[in-house]
Amino acid sequence: MTVQVTPSSPGEAHLVEWRARRIEDPVERLRYLRRSTSGDSSRGTAGAAKRRLHIFHKYLRGVAPSLLYVLVLLPAPTPSSTMDTERWEQAVQSPFGNPAREVYPAIWQVEKTGGYEVYSNGLRIEDQYATSNRPRALYPVFGRMPVEDPTFAWRSGVAGIVFHTTESHMLPFQAEQNQDLQRLGKNLLAVVRQNRSYHFVIDRFGRVFRVVQESDAANHAGESVWADATGTYVNLNDSFLGVAVEAETERGTDPQPSASPAQIHALRVLTEMLRSKYRIPASNCVTHAQVSVNPDNMRIGYHTDWAGNFPFAAVGLQDNYAMPPASLYAFGFEYDPAFVKSTGARVWKGLLLAEEQMREQAAARGMTVAKYRIALQQRFRQIHAALRNGNPEEKQS
Amino acid sequence: MKNTTRNPGTAMGLDVGTSRIVMAQRSGEEYQYDSQLNAFVAIPYAKLTEGVLQKEEVPYTVRGSEIIVHGNESEKFAELLNTETRRTMTRGVLDAKEPEGLAVIRQLITALAGPAKEKQKLFFTVPAASLGAEENLTYHEATVRQILAELGYEAKSINEGLAVVYAEMESSNFSGVGISCGGGLCNVCLAYLSVPVLSFSIPKAGDYIDSSAAQVTGERSNRIRLAKEDSFHFNGFFTDKIHQVLGVYYDEVIHGLVAGMKQAFANSRTMPKLSRPIPLVLSGGTAVPEGFRDRFEKILGENEFPIQISEIRMAANPLTTSAKGALVAALSDL
Numbered sequence: 001m002t003v004q005v006t007p008s009s010p011g012e013a014h015l016v017e018w019r020a021r022r023i024e025d026p027v028e029r030l031r032y033l034r035r036s037t038s039g040d041s042s043r044g045t046a047g048a049a050k051r052r053l054h055i056f057h058k059y060l061r062g063v064a065p066s067l068l069y070v071l072v073l074l075p076a077p078t079p080s081s082t083m084d085t086e087r088w089e090q091a092v093q094s095p096f097g098n099p100a101r102e103v104y105p106a107i108w109q110v111e112k113t114g115g116y117e118v119y120s121n122g123l124r125i126e127d128q129y130a131t132s133n134r135p136r137a138l139y140p141v142f143g144r145m146p147v148e149d150p151t152f153a154w155r156s157g158v159a160g161i162v163f164h165t166t167e168s169h170m171l172p173f174q175a176e177q178n179q180d181l182q183r184l185g186k187n188l189l190a191v192v193r194q195n196r197s198y199h200f201v202i203d204r205f206g207r208v209f210r211v212v213q214e215s216d217a218a219n220h221a222g223e224s225v226w227a228d229a230t231g232t233y234v235n236l237n238d239s240f241l242g243v244a245v246e247a248e249t250e251r252g253t254d255p256q257p258s259a260s261p262a263q264i265h266a267l268r269v270l271t272e273m274l275r276s277k278y279r280i281p282a283s284n285c286v287t288h289a290q291v292s293v294n295p296d297n298m299r300i301g302y303h304t305d306w307a308g309n310f311p312f313a314a315v316g317l318q319d320n321y322a323m324p325p326a327s328l329y330a331f332g333f334e335y336d337p338a339f340v341k342s343t344g345a346r347v348w349k350g351l352l353l354a355e356e357q358m359r360e361q362a363a364a365r366g367m368t369v370a371k372y373r374i375a376l377q378q379r380f381r382q383i384h385a386a387l388r389n390g391n392p393e394e395k396q397s
Numbered sequence: 398m399k400n401t402t403r404n405p406g407t408a409m410g411l412d413v414g415t416s417r418i419v420m421a422q423r424s425g426e427e428y429q430y431d432s433q434l435n436a437f438v439a440i441p442y443a444k445l446t447e448g449v450l451q452k453e454e455v456p457y458t459v460r461g462s463e464i465i466v467h468g469n470e471s472e473k474f475a476e477l478l479n480t481e482t483r484r485t486m487t488r489g490v491l492d493a494k495e496p497e498g499l500a501v502i503r504q505l506i507t508a509l510a511g512p513a514k515e516k517q518k519l520f521f522t523v524p525a526a527s528l529g530a531e532e533n534l535t536y537h538e539a540t541v542r543q544i545l546a547e548l549g550y551e552a553k554s555i556n557e558g559l560a561v562v563y564a565e566m567e568s569s570n571f572s573g574v575g576i577s578c579g580g581g582l583c584n585v586c587l588a589y590l591s592v593p594v595l596s597f598s599i600p601k602a603g604d605y606i607d608s609s610a611a612q613v614t615g616e617r618s619n620r621i622r623l624a625k626e627d628s629f630h631f632n633g634f635f636t637d638k639i640h641q642v643l644g645v646y647y648d649e650v651i652h653g654l655v656a657g658m659k660q661a662f663a664n665s666r667t668m669p670k671l672s673r674p675i676p677l678v679l680s681g682g683t684a685v686p687e688g689f690r691d692r693f694e695k696i697l698g699e700n701e702f703p704i705q706i707s708e709i710r711m712a713a714n715p716l717t718t719s720a721k722g723a724l725v726a727a728l729s730d731l
C-alpha cells in the first residue's frame with residue numbers, strides 16, 4: 001500500500017482548488033494542480049519538487065510582460081486633504097478587516113525607570129541601547145488603486161509594524177555557549193543602534209531592547225509597499241515601526257519558525273503593547289519580506305526575512321501571509337522563483353490573490369495583464385521619484 | 398494558459414495490463430488508442446504455417462522450433478488449436494516463471510509504441526502493491542522502463558488507479574477514488590487535488606474469476622473469458638452454468654474489493670479532510686459487464702464506508718481509461 005504526501009492545509013487547498021476550477025483545459029488544470037500541490041504521479045523523481053515549484057511560479061506569474069507597452073498618461077501626484085476611499089473599495093473588494101470593528105488589547109505602562117519599562121501584560125523593555133534618530137515625518141498615503149487616483153493624503157503617527165530578523169551570526173542555543181551568545185547579542189545591539197536599524201530588538205533570550213525611539217523613524221524598510229483599508233503606503237520608515245528578532249530566516253517550502261519560544265512570547269507582548277498604544281490594525285502587522293520591494297527590477301522580496309515562517313498565530317495575529325501584497329496588485333511588481341522558493345506555501349495564498357486581483361482589474365479595463373502591469377509600474381515609478389525628491393536624505397534599508 | 402511550444406502529439410500513455418496493453422496518443426483534441434492482448438501462443442514451427450502467417454499479416458516470431466503468435470491474434474490461434482493462451486504477466490507484474498514473457502512483452506510494446514521521436518515522453522501504468530503484502534514491483538517497473546528507454550522514450554511510471562483519476566475526474570479537480578479492475582488486479586487510488594493519497598491493489602480480479610469458473614465448470618479459462626466479455630451481465634438470472642458461476646466469483650471479487658477499500662481507508666492515517674463527498678469511477682475490462690456498477694454500489698452500500706462518495710460511475714471507456722490517464726499525466730508533464 002502506497003501512501004503519499006497530502007497536499008496542503010485546508011485553506012491553501014481551497015484556494016488551489018478554486019484557482020484550478022478556472023482552468024478549462026483538463027491537461028492544463030492537471031499541470032497546475034500537480035505543480036501547486038506535492039502531487040507527482042511518477043515515482044522516484046528526485047528534484048521534481050524543485051522543478052514543480054519553479055514551474056508553478058512561472059504559471060502564477062502568467063504572461064511575462066512583453067516588450068510592447070502602452071503608456072497610460074497619468075497625472076503626477078498632488079496633495080489632497082480628502083481621499084476617495086469609497087472608489088477604492090468599489091474597485092477592489094477589501095481583503096482587510098474593518099478597523100472600526102477591530103479589537104485592540106488594553107495594555108498600560110506599569111513602571112518606567114532609567115533602565116527599563118514594564119507593562120501590564122508582562123512586557124519589559126530594556127532601555128540601555130535607546131537612541132534617537134530623525135523625528136518621524138509626515139508621510140503620504142495613496143489611494144488603494146493609485147493608478148486611478150492621483151491624490152494622496154499626508155498623515156503622521158504609527159500605522160503598523162514590520163517584523164524583521166537580524167540575519168546575524170547564530171551560535172547554537174546551548175548553556176555552554178552562554179557567554180558568546182551574550183557577547184554576540186551585545187555586538188548586534190551596538191551595530192543596530194549605530195545604524196538606527198530598528199525600533200526594537202528581541203535578543204536570543206527573549207529580552208526586548210528599545211533602540212530607536214518610537215517618536216523617530218528607523219531605517220528598517222525604505223523600499224517597501226503595503227496597503228490597508230484606508231490606503232497605500234510607500235516607504236514604511238515613517239509609518240511603520242520596525243521590530244527585529246535576533247534570528248536567521250528558515251527557508252524552503254515548509255519553513256519552521258526561526259524564533260525561540262521566549263522570543264515568540266516577547267514578540268506577542270510587545271506587539272500587544274504597540275497595537276494598544278497606536279491602535280494598529282492586525283492586518284498592518286506584517287513581515288519585511290511581505291513589504292520589501294526592489295524598484296530597480298520591479299520585483300518584490302528584495303529582503304526575505306520572515307519570508308514564510310512568521311508565527312502570526314502565536315503572536316496573536318491573523319495569518320497575514322494570506323493578504324495580497326499591494327506591491328503586486330497596486331504597482332505591478334513581480335516576483336522571481338527565488339522568492340517563491342524562500343517563502344514557502346503560506347505566502348502563495350497572498351500572491352495568488354494579488355495575481356487574481358490584478359487579472360480582474362486588467363479585464364475590467366479591457367487591457368491585457370502585461371499592459372496593465374506596465375501602467376501600474378509607471379505609476380509606482382512616478383510616486384517613487386516624487387518621494388525621492390521630497391526626501392533627498394532617505395536611506396535605503 | 399497554453400505554452401505554444403508544447404506539442405501534445407509527442408506525449409504517449411501506455412497501460413501495461415495483465416490482460417491488455419493499450420497505447421494512447423492525442424491528435425489535435427482527439428484521443429487515439431491502439432491495443433494488443435498481452436498474451437501469446439506457441440505453435441510448432443513449420444514452413445507452411447509461417448507462410449500462412451505472413452500471408453495473413455499475423456505478427457509472430459520464430460524462437461527455435463516454435464512460432465510465437467502474440468497479441469490480438471493469439472486468442473484466435475488458441476481457439477483453433479484448442480489450447481490456452483500464455484501470458485507475459487501475472488497479477489499485474491511480469492511473470493518470472495514465463496520464459497518467453499520478456500521477449501513477448503518487448504515485441505508487444507515495440508509494436509504499439511514504436512521507436513520514440515526525440516525526447517518523447519511516455520507514462521506507463523504500474524500497479525500498486527497488494528493490500529497487506531510486501532510485493533516487490535521494482536523488477537516489473539524497471540524492465541518496462543528499460544524496454545521503453547531502449548526505444549528512446551523518456552519514460553515515467555504512473556500508478557494505475559491514479560491514471561483512472563487523471564482520465565476521468567477533471568470535473569472534481571482530480572479528487573476522488575479511481576478503480577481499475579483488470580485481469581490480474583483491482584487497483585485503487587484515492588487522490589486529492591491530483592495528489593495520490595492512498596493507493597493499493599487487490600489480488601483478485603478478472604483472471605481469478607476466469608480460472609475459478611474454469612475449474613468449477615471444466616471449461617478452459619479462455620472460453621470463460623470470452624463468455625464473460627461477450628454475454629455476461631448482472632441481472633440476477635443466469636441462463637447457463639457458466640454465467641451462474643461467473644456471477645458467484647464476480648460477487649466474491651467485488652466483496653473483496655469493497656472490504657479492502659474499507660480496511661485501507663479506515664486504517665489510513667494520512668487521509669485528507671475532505672470538505673465534500675468525492676466521486677468514485679470504475680474502469681477496466683473486468684468492470685465492463687452490464688450491471689457491474691449497480692452490483693458494486695449495492696455491496697458498497699451494505700458496508701459503512703469511511704469516506705463520503707458523491708457518485709459511483711463507470712468510466713467513459715473502461716478499456717482505455719488507464720491509458721488515457723497515463724497520457725494526460727504525460728501531457729501535463731510537458
